[in-house]
Amino acid sequence: MADLTCRIAGVTSPNPFWLASAPPTDKEYNVVRAFEAGWGGVVWKTLGEDGPPVVNVSSRYGAISYNGTRMAGLNNIELITDRPLDVNLKEIARVKKNWPDRALIVSLMVPCDEQSWQEILKRVETTGCDGVELNFGCPHGMSERGMGSAVGQVPEYIQNVTTWCKKHTKMPVFVKLTPNITNILLPARAAVNGGADAVSLINTINSITSVNLDLMAPEPVVNGIGAHGGYCGPAVKPIALCMVGEIARDPECKNIPISGIGGITTWRDAAEFIALGAGSVQVCTAAMHHGFQIVNDMKDGLSNWMDEKGYKTLDDFRGRAVKNYKNWQDLDMNYDIKAVIDHDKCIQCGLCYIACEDTSHQAIKAERKGLDRIYAVVDEDCIGCNLCMLVCPVDTCITMKRVDNGKPYLTWPNDPRNPAHKKTG
Amino acid sequence: MSKVAEMPSDSEADITAARLRPEQYAENFSDMLPPLDRNRAITEASRCLFCYDAPCIEACPTSINIPIFIGKIATDNARGAATTILSSNIMGGSCARVCPVEELCEQACVRNTQSGQPIKIGQLQRYATDHLFSSKNPQIFQRKPATGKKIAIVGAGPAGLSCAHGLAREGHQVVIFEARPKAGGLNEYGIAAYKVIGNFAQKEVDFILSIGGIDIHYGQALGKQITLGQLRKEYDAVFLGMGMGGVNALGIESENLKGVESAVDYIERLRQEKDLATLPVGRRVIVIGGGNTAIDIAVQTKKLGAEYVTIVYRRGAEEMSATDHEQEFAQTSGVLIKHWAQPRRLIGHQGQVTGMEFEYTQLDQNGKLMGTGDTFTLPADTVFKAIGQTFVATPLQESGRDILQLTKKGRIAVNEDGQTSLQGVWAGGDCTEGQDLTVAAVEGGKVAAIAIDRALKEKKNG
Numbered sequence: 001m002a003d004l005t006c007r008i009a010g011v012t013s014p015n016p017f018w019l020a021s022a023p024p025t026d027k028e029y030n031v032v033r034a035f036e037a038g039w040g041g042v043v044w045k046t047l048g049e050d051g052p053p054v055v056n057v058s059s060r061y062g063a064i065s066y067n068g069t070r071m072a073g074l075n076n077i078e079l080i081t082d083r084p085l086d087v088n089l090k091e092i093a094r095v096k097k098n099w100p101d102r103a104l105i106v107s108l109m110v111p112c113d114e115q116s117w118q119e120i121l122k123r124v125e126t127t128g129c130d131g132v133e134l135n136f137g138c139p140h141g142m143s144e145r146g147m148g149s150a151v152g153q154v155p156e157y158i159q160n161v162t163t164w165c166k167k168h169t170k171m172p173v174f175v176k177l178t179p180n181i182t183n184i185l186l187p188a189r190a191a192v193n194g195g196a197d198a199v200s201l202i203n204t205i206n207s208i209t210s211v212n213l214d215l216m217a218p219e220p221v222v223n224g225i226g227a228h229g230g231y232c233g234p235a236v237k238p239i240a241l242c243m244v245g246e247i248a249r250d251p252e253c254k255n256i257p258i259s260g261i262g263g264i265t266t267w268r269d270a271a272e273f274i275a276l277g278a279g280s281v282q283v284c285t286a287a288m289h290h291g292f293q294i295v296n297d298m299k300d301g302l303s304n305w306m307d308e309k310g311y312k313t314l315d316d317f318r319g320r321a322v323k324n325y326k327n328w329q330d331l332d333m334n335y336d337i338k339a340v341i342d343h344d345k346c347i348q349c350g351l352c353y354i355a356c357e358d359t360s361h362q363a364i365k366a367e368r369k370g371l372d373r374i375y376a377v378v379d380e381d382c383i384g385c386n387l388c389m390l391v392c393p394v395d396t397c398i399t400m401k402r403v404d405n406g407k408p409y410l411t412w413p414n415d416p417r418n419p420a421h422k423k424t425g
Numbered sequence: 426m427s428k429v430a431e432m433p434s435d436s437e438a439d440i441t442a443a444r445l446r447p448e449q450y451a452e453n454f455s456d457m458l459p460p461l462d463r464n465r466a467i468t469e470a471s472r473c474l475f476c477y478d479a480p481c482i483e484a485c486p487t488s489i490n491i492p493i494f495i496g497k498i499a500t501d502n503a504r505g506a507a508t509t510i511l512s513s514n515i516m517g518g519s520c521a522r523v524c525p526v527e528e529l530c531e532q533a534c535v536r537n538t539q540s541g542q543p544i545k546i547g548q549l550q551r552y553a554t555d556h557l558f559s560s561k562n563p564q565i566f567q568r569k570p571a572t573g574k575k576i577a578i579v580g581a582g583p584a585g586l587s588c589a590h591g592l593a594r595e596g597h598q599v600v601i602f603e604a605r606p607k608a609g610g611l612n613e614y615g616i617a618a619y620k621v622i623g624n625f626a627q628k629e630v631d632f633i634l635s636i637g638g639i640d641i642h643y644g645q646a647l648g649k650q651i652t653l654g655q656l657r658k659e660y661d662a663v664f665l666g667m668g669m670g671g672v673n674a675l676g677i678e679s680e681n682l683k684g685v686e687s688a689v690d691y692i693e694r695l696r697q698e699k700d701l702a703t704l705p706v707g708r709r710v711i712v713i714g715g716g717n718t719a720i721d722i723a724v725q726t727k728k729l730g731a732e733y734v735t736i737v738y739r740r741g742a743e744e745m746s747a748t749d750h751e752q753e754f755a756q757t758s759g760v761l762i763k764h765w766a767q768p769r770r771l772i773g774h775q776g777q778v779t780g781m782e783f784e785y786t787q788l789d790q791n792g793k794l795m796g797t798g799d800t801f802t803l804p805a806d807t808v809f810k811a812i813g814q815t816f817v818a819t820p821l822q823e824s825g826r827d828i829l830q831l832t833k834k835g836r837i838a839v840n841e842d843g844q845t846s847l848q849g850v851w852a853g854g855d856c857t858e859g860q861d862l863t864v865a866a867v868e869g870g871k872v873a874a875i876a877i878d879r880a881l882k883e884k885k886n887g
Binding site: 347348349350351353354371393394 | 467468471472474475476477478479480483499535536538539
């Protein structure tokens with residue numbers, strides 16, 4: 001059986017599945033339930049400085065339902081913890097003492113001055129927690145007070161705060177990045193330059209999930225009006241994967257450990273993040289949708305898959321997909337594939353036909369034999385775009401087969417059709 | 426009780442009303458398939474793959490664009506869904522309830538192959554049409570300016586009403602001649618009560634008539650109060666949609682014994698009965714036949730409190746014209762289906778049927794049905810004949826001669842437009858050949874309405 005032990009930035013946990021800093025990790029009660037269910041670690045919901053009140057409103061969540069699937073995307077307008085600092089610290093200390101094998105990271109967000117960070121770090125250190133995560137990502141409410149993503153969107157602030165934190169604590173420092181920025185590498189490099197032990201990403205994305213057409217206000221509607229919130233859940237996974245991959249392959253990020261976050265719902269999602277370089281993974285929406293028991297399948301499924309592939313530890317496949325994540329110009333211009341429809345598996349829905357006919361290259365022929373509908377690929381016209389395979393509701397009914405055209409691997413810079421190449425050549 | 430093992434046999438007919446507690450009638454005759462609520466409908470609609478060249482459309486006799494209407498339900502546009510349905514099939518509401526969907530649209534659904542479970546098209550259609558009919562303004566059609574043309578329609582059943590609505594929409598004036606006191610045809614008089622609860626048939630008729638331009642004259646039967654010749658003279662066109670008036674006989678002795686009844690007649694009484702507790706029903710009921718009428722009479726008598734209900738059919742389950750789904754429904758309702766047996770003789774006592782003798786059947790080497798010679802007897806208080814209905818052509822005769830051409834099977838011959846051999850006379854529904862389904866009758870009326878409208882316009886232009 002595969003060993004799921006996870007080591008990242010000096011923090012060890014029995015498995016890579018952590019609960020992200022969010023409502024599920026706001027209290028000892030929830031966190032203990034999570035550990036009982038088998039989660040490898042938690043990032044405690046963000047603590048702020050003692051004093052200024054944090055007020056949360058009702059309601060706090062909006063969601064996207066897609067084709068009958070609820071919470072395909074989730075948006076929240078909740079702020080950091082609204083419980084007193086010392087209550088949180090006492091609970092954190094107790095939980096760490098009772099669950100020494102689990103990772104317990106504490107998320108922090110205080111005003112952007114050295115003293116504030118120094119003070120909170122001093123107090124958090126007393127809990128015996130395994131590390132801190134700097135919340136530079138929260139896109140609503142706290143950012144209006146100059147914290148959260150207001151810091152995360154300015155790389156030099158990130159570097160400054162990270163430097164202060166590294167100066168004032170021996171605990172590993174995770175820097176949580178906001179995706180609400182054009183180029184994720186800039187804040188990531190700032191964190192690296194500030195001495196961060198790891199980066200966590202992505203935080204939530206600025207979003208309006210829907211507009212209530214009766215009230216004419218964005219959801220979730222709070223007494224007639226709405227504010228933008230932070231978007232997460234399965235819908236954001238592709239965006240998160242891309243940002244994780246960008247950092248993992250960036251030489252200036254110097255292989256900084258990554259705690260991957262963003263729409264992770266299954267063991268397969270987790271495996272994908274790890275293959276793109278993530279150390280641990282953090283989960284929130286899936287747990288908020290189905291409860292903590294989902295970790296059972298996450299562990300079990302990942303372990304079974306690793307056994308099947310012959311991976312004994314997470315390090316055996318960590319980052320394995322990074323070297324294959326390139327830019328478009330590095331792709332093989334000569335690679336040729338054609339769609340093949342397996343008529344024994346075809347249920348005759350015609351989705352491949354109409355997708356190709358209306359929106360692609362008219363490379364599927366529709367024929368009728370009595371009541372039977374026969375859809376067949378016209379090889380000369382098929383440009384190998386995958387669309388038919390993607391719309392087909394039957395697994396492996398449409399596959400893409402490679403055509404051996406005898407041509408060598410040809411990148412765009414070397415392609416004679418490249419106008420830049422012509423100029424220089 | 427030990428008597429369950431053997432069917433009791435005595436000569437006293439046990440036919441009585443009020444076999445059940447009053448509340449049991451309401452329970453037994455409640456909705457056979459409760460409607461989907463909004464959430465279930467949207468979830469189910471979301472399963473639709475939205476096929477191109479969808480097989481379900483082809484399987485629907487009225488060619489409803491099923492993927493389009495289901496897509497509209499999925500986006501919470503139930504009114505739009507109903508508009509799509511009713512534009513192809515004005516009786517989409519009753520068809521949603523009575524269509525044998527498992528042999529039509531749902532059988533063709535590609536989800537059968539993909540996941541073993543078709544989309545519940547019938548239930549979704551009901552959801553959409555129910556939504557429209559219960560909305561503030563259910564009218565989705567607009568009648569065109571009056572053309573001054575008058576069309577006579579015989580029969581206010583699904584074919585006649587469908588034709589009437591199609592013509593009224595085009596601005597023609599329609600007069601329907603209906604022999605019975607109510608419109609709706611088999612939806613009102615023939616469909617099992619638990620399939621169309623809550624007076625739905627009349628609500629649907631009201632919706633159809635609300636387009637305007639349609640008058641119904643009740644108590645007007647062809648060959649009695651009116652004649653075809655007279656209608657042809659007085660109207661610009663005539664549509665015949667009078668259905669099937671006759672019931673097949675068993676063709677054995679003693680059919681006139683008391684207690685030997687037509688299933689169709691009894692269902693009609695049941696459908697018109699306000700208080701089902703007053704309807705007498707036998708304790709031991711035999712139903713002869715293998716179609717949906719046999720199922721309907723068997724299940725309804727069982728639901729009225731009959732103790733033993735046996736359908737006897739001369740061939741096997743697969744040959745029954747009642748769908749598998751209907752057969753299963755009968756069986757789970759407590760009806761025994763006895764296959765491979767044919768009636769041999771009725772047994773009576775003092776003019777009242779007391780039982781029936783059957784002969785086992787089998788197929789001979791050539792696949793022909795034959796009696797085995799072995800017999801058995803079932804006791805009965807009532808024997809229902811449900812072996813099919815026939816079209817009665819006599820009202821169409823003049824001086825004892827058919828004035829329009831009939832098919833070999835004795836129904837009115839029509840072309841693909843529903844036109845008969847007589848100039849200006851169209852026909853559709855069960856009086857013509859076809860599937861003998863509500864949905865097929867609606868299509869027959871629809872097709873004829875289009876043809877009549879075209880003919881009248883051509884006449885005007887020519």
